[in-house]
């Protein structure tokens with residue numbers, strides 16, 4: 696019988712263990728199964744594995760069995776503390792495993808994690824998944840940052856590439872976490888700003904749908920502003936030729952007062968105004984708002 700694309704993929708696909716079956720881990724397991732990988736799973740709450748077992752995954756009886764099943768072990772957990780909670784009692788089954796930790800945490804936590812796993816004879820790759828669960832399997836548009844030993848990454852690049860497009864950043868384990876967290880810093884703050892405006896709209900009898908076009912246009916415009924200011928920032932140019940911080944203070948105060956008048960929470964707009972005022976106090980009134988970067992850098996501990 697001639698090999699079909701599916702049977703060829705299945706015969707070359709490496710088996711993988713996935714530990715952690717929240718929305719993200721479940722999406723990963725489903726994608727691996729769809730692409731012909733044998734998948735062993737384990738989760739603290741075993742019932743979450745049931746739909747995946749129906750689709751062909753194998754539920755390991757315990758963590759050690761899950762680790763022993765495959766060289767490649769993907770973790771999709773809330774944080775690195777969850778990794779220790781799960782793997783520490785099973786540490787003698789870690790030797791020889793390549794543990795791809797796709798859980799979010801700080802760069803420092805990932806470095807500690809890599810050292811801890813190396814101490815048990817395992818290799819860790821850090822991953823930062825820049826996709827929601829629904830984007831897992833979209834290898835054209837979604838990416839994951841990886842860092843850690845290049846030999847381990849190259850060995851498993853094709854398997855990891857089933858989930859999203861892999862972007863390898865280098866050997867240092869914290870790099871992928873750093874890239875992930877700086878993206879999340881922008882994501883959460885931007886999405887919170889959207890909720891803030893929806894709260895204001897709601898106070899005036901408007902629904903999210905009523906402001907959707909305006910919200911999309913405003914947030915979409917950030918793409919060109921980002922490129923414009925990034926170039927000037929790297930050139931050390933905070934010239935006030937396009938915008939002046941003094942204008943920015945007035946503008947952010949108008950936002951704050953509009954929120955306060957509507958009776959919605961003002962924590963976020965107050966913080967924005969406070970940062971702009973600190974820039975004014977530091978003498979940047981005639982500079983661009985990008986000069987606030989100097990205010991933001993000021994809390995950095997001395998090197």
Ligand code: NDP
Pocket residue numbers: 714715716717718719720738739740743771772773774776777780781797798799800824825826827828
């Ligand atoms: P969840 O927090 O919903 O699920 C996390 C998993 O961690 C569950 O399997 C949970 O087990 C397990 N877990 C948490 N604490 C412990 C513990 N102490 N001991 C044992 N198991 C534990 O996360 P998601 O699935 O949404 O995401 C997984 C990772 O991917 C996170 O780090 C997240 O930041 C990241 N991510 C998520 C995105 C998303 O949109 N969901 C987008 C990009 C990245 P149990 O089922 O028993 O509770």
